[in-house]
Structure formats: structure tokens, C-alpha cells
Amino acid sequence: MTPGARISAAIEILNTMADGVPAEQALTRWARGSRYAGSKDRAAVRDHVFDVLRQRRLAAHLGAGETGRALMIGVLRAQGVDLGPLFNGQGHAPLPLSEDEATVADARSDPAVLWNLPDWIIPLFQASLGARADTVAQALQSRAPISVRVNTAQASVANVAQALAEAGIETRANDLCETALTVTAGERKLRNSDSYLHGDVELQDAASQAVVAALPAGTRMLDYCAGGGGKALAMAARRDVSVFAHDIDPRRMIDLPARAERAGATVKQLETDALEGAAPYDVVLCDAPCSGSGSWRRSPEGKWTFTASRLEELTHIQDKILDHAATLTAETGALAYATCSVLQSENEDRAAAFVARNSGWKQVFSQRFEVDSQGDGFFTAHFKRV
Structure with a gap:
């Protein structure tokens, strides 16, 4: 595929997404119907689509519209790309720019466009990150390491x-x-x-690795919200440790046995009903469901579909997870909480709320990891019984 043809493919996918089709599904549909596209072509088209998702508001402003074509024009302008050779109508390239499309919009200075975030999220970023809000919002617009x-x-x-x-x-x-x-x-x-x-x-993201590395020693460790099991595998790399993995939806752990075998590791998967029977655990890590705001550059569609009601729902889920995990932790053990979120309401506020609800516990450690060239945005806190 020529560079122009890749742009046309990205425009097609973005238009499919405008009909409510999720990004991954739209990309898969296009790939299945475009057998001529090689692996490099598919990767390049995917990069174009995700570049738009990371900078959708700026792309819409610079492209003067919300269509796939306008968004691609806008994001390429933001990247300083010469549009002429790509929009020339030759082969499978998009048609040349119209007179209106060739007019470049004035620069915008409002945070909604410059930060490429939904309006309702901006006050939360400012309250959670203070002077770092702009830096983090800008970092989320680049490709992740x-x-x-x-x-x-x-x-x-x-x-x-x-x-x-x-x-x-x-x-x-x-x-x-x-x-x-x-x-x-x-x-x-x-x-x-x-x-x-x-x-x-x-x-595995480096900040995610650091969350596990910060865990205290223990011979029995539980990854309470294991998902694909990356943190459980990191735990299992320690010497003389028994690692258990649990997820409320066991289907998320379907690849864990094969990954553990490849790593020469032993991770015992537990259904929810089996958690208490295997307890107590010296260390329980709750990598809780969250907004994912610290990793939105990897999954940028998430910031446009995330809602205030979902945030409220998640904070209740996070509280319930911590309360249950506390009952599984050994008397002298450590309970750890983590999110890949930059929002205070999911991080420091949840840690403080847990201690306020549970007078027998105290917070003994906390750390934030910034969104930067090293890794994603993460938060973690440790608790021990008083």
C-alpha cells in the first residue's frame, strides 16, 4: 500500500467508528476485508487511527470537522505533515483537498483542545495533578513506550x-x-x-513492573484482580514464593497457563469461591478496575467513552475490592492497592476511604508514577494492620 492508500484506509475505519463500532472491531473488519494489506500496512493504518484517537479534539479543530477525512487532515496537520503528496487522488489515495479543506484553522488555546480530553474530565485532571496536569495531558497524546x-x-x-x-x-x-x-x-x-x-x-509496562517490585516480601502472594496475569507472573519470578491469581471473570486469565509455562513459573488460579479456603495470604495485590486514565495513550478510545457515572461506579467497586481483600490478608501481611489511573478519586481518595472505614488498618506506603517516556501513569498504596 502507498502512504496515500494507508490514509484512505484510516479514513474508512474512522468513518466506521463514527457509526458506533469500537476501534478494535473496526480495524479487524477492515483487515479481514483487505487481504492485500501486509503486516506493515496494517500497523501503519492502526497507528493513523490511534493517532487520531489520542488527539481527536485537536484533529477535529485543525481538520474543521468530525468525518474520518477531516480528522485525518487535522491529525496530519498537527504532526506537520505535507498533505499534498498524500491527498492527490492517485491510485487509492484520498482526493485532493478542497479550497475549504486547504484553509488552516487558527490555533486554539483552550485546554479541551490542547489537552484532548472531554470537558468533564478537565477539572478532575486539574484537581488531581495540579501543576502537572498539562504535562500529563500532553504525554497522553503521544505513543506509549x-x-x-x-x-x-x-x-x-x-x-x-x-x-x-x-x-x-x-x-x-x-x-x-x-x-x-x-x-x-x-x-x-x-x-x-x-x-x-x-x-x-x-x-509489560515499566510502571506496572515497579508496582510489583515495590511489594513487600511474602511466601504466599495473591494477585486479586489478575486480568491477563502480568503482575502474577512478575510475582512468580521471586524466589521461594507461592503465587495465586484470581479474577472475577476467569476468562480474562485464559492465556495465563501458557504464559506461566513459557516463563517456567507456577501460578495457581483461584475461582472466587476458593479464595477464602486458600487464605490467608502474606501479600494481596488489588490492581483494581479503573478509568485507565494513566494508560489512555495505549487505549485512547477509552477517554472518549468514559463517563462520570462510570467513574462513580468504579469507586464503589474499588472500595468493595479493598474491603474483601483485607479479609484475605494474613494478620501480619500486607494489602496493596493499585490503579493505572491519574485521578485522585480513584487513588488517594480510595486509600483514605479504606483507612477511614477500617480502623484496624493503616497506610504505610504510597507512590505515583507519572505518564512519561518511561512508563504509564500508576498509583499504588500499601496497608498493614495496626
Whole structure:
């Protein structure tokens, strides 16, 4: 596909999404109907679509519209791309710009456009982040770094970095966590590399790794909201530890057995009814369902579909998870809470509310991880019994 044809494909997908089709579904539909598109073409088209989602309000302003074509014009303008060679009508490229489309809109200074956030979220960003709100909002508009966790139960960070380099995958050390390497080139070779196939590395955000690294020692550790099981696998890389994984929807953990086998790890999955029978646990980590606002650059559609009512619902869910997890924690154990959110209402407020409801507990640790070139935005807090 030519660069112009890739733009046309992205426009088609964005128009499909305008009819209410989620981004991933729209991308899958297009790929199935476009067998001629190679892996590089599909990746490039996907990047175009996600660039629009990260900067939708700015794209709509600079493109003077909400259609797929207008949004692509706007986001390419924001990137400083010369539109002429791409919009020339040749082959499968979009038609040339009309006179109106060729007129560039004035720059905007309001936060809604510059921060590319829904109006209702902006006050929450300001209240939660203070002077850092602008920096975080801007960071969420860029592509996220790709990081791997080195499985130190099998290999050293230095040896893995060298093996990846020999496979054409360049990495750099990540300051957030000793086990983290950020991929700087060759990321599409990663899943076929020996390091990945042999379980020496797992794709995992560096801040997510740091959340696990900050957990205190314990011989019995529970990943209460395991999802795909990335944090459970990170726990299992520790020596002399028994790791348990639970999720309210066990289907989310469907790939965990294969991932654990590849990593040479043992993770016992527990249904909800089996949690208490296996308790107590020395460490219980609750990576709770949240807005995902700290990782919106990876899933940018989320910030446009997220609502105030959903935020309120999530805070109630987070409270219930902490209260139940506390009953599973050993008398001298540690309860840990984490979100990939930057919102105070999901982070510090939930930690304070837990202590206020449970006088027998105290908070002993908390840390925020910023959205930056190292990793996603995360929050974590630890609690112990008084």
C-alpha cells in the first residue's frame, strides 16, 4: 500500500467508528476485508487511527470537522505533515483537498483542545495533578513506550539485552524498575524472538513492573484482580514464593497457563469461591478496575467513552475490592492497592476511604508514577494492620 492508500484506509475505519463500532472491531473488519494489506500496512493504518484517537479534539479543530477525512487532515496537520503528496487522488489515495479543506484553522488555546480530553474530565485532571496536569495531558497524546520485563528467574537483564540486540531488537535500561527494558527499535520482531518464546521476557509496562517490585516480601502472594496475569507472573519470578491469581471473570486469565509455562513459573488460579479456603495470604495485590486514565495513550478510545457515572461506579467497586481483600490478608501481611489511573478519586481518595472505614488498618506506603517516556501513569498504596 502507498502512504496515500494507508490514509484512505484510516479514513474508512474512522468513518466506521463514527457509526458506533469500537476501534478494535473496526480495524479487524477492515483487515479481514483487505487481504492485500501486509503486516506493515496494517500497523501503519492502526497507528493513523490511534493517532487520531489520542488527539481527536485537536484533529477535529485543525481538520474543521468530525468525518474520518477531516480528522485525518487535522491529525496530519498537527504532526506537520505535507498533505499534498498524500491527498492527490492517485491510485487509492484520498482526493485532493478542497479550497475549504486547504484553509488552516487558527490555533486554539483552550485546554479541551490542547489537552484532548472531554470537558468533564478537565477539572478532575486539574484537581488531581495540579501543576502537572498539562504535562500529563500532553504525554497522553503521544505513543506509549514498549517495555518488557526480564524474567530474572531464568535470565539476567544484561544477557537478555544482548540476546535481543543480536535478534535486531534494540533496548535501553528503564529507570522505573530494574527488570524493565524499553524497546527502542525492532519491536515487531519481539514476539518471534527466542527471548520471548523461551519466556525470558514478557511485554509489560515499566510502571506496572515497579508496582510489583515495590511489594513487600511474602511466601504466599495473591494477585486479586489478575486480568491477563502480568503482575502474577512478575510475582512468580521471586524466589521461594507461592503465587495465586484470581479474577472475577476467569476468562480474562485464559492465556495465563501458557504464559506461566513459557516463563517456567507456577501460578495457581483461584475461582472466587476458593479464595477464602486458600487464605490467608502474606501479600494481596488489588490492581483494581479503573478509568485507565494513566494508560489512555495505549487505549485512547477509552477517554472518549468514559463517563462520570462510570467513574462513580468504579469507586464503589474499588472500595468493595479493598474491603474483601483485607479479609484475605494474613494478620501480619500486607494489602496493596493499585490503579493505572491519574485521578485522585480513584487513588488517594480510595486509600483514605479504606483507612477511614477500617480502623484496624493503616497506610504505610504510597507512590505515583507519572505518564512519561518511561512508563504509564500508576498509583499504588500499601496497608498493614495496626
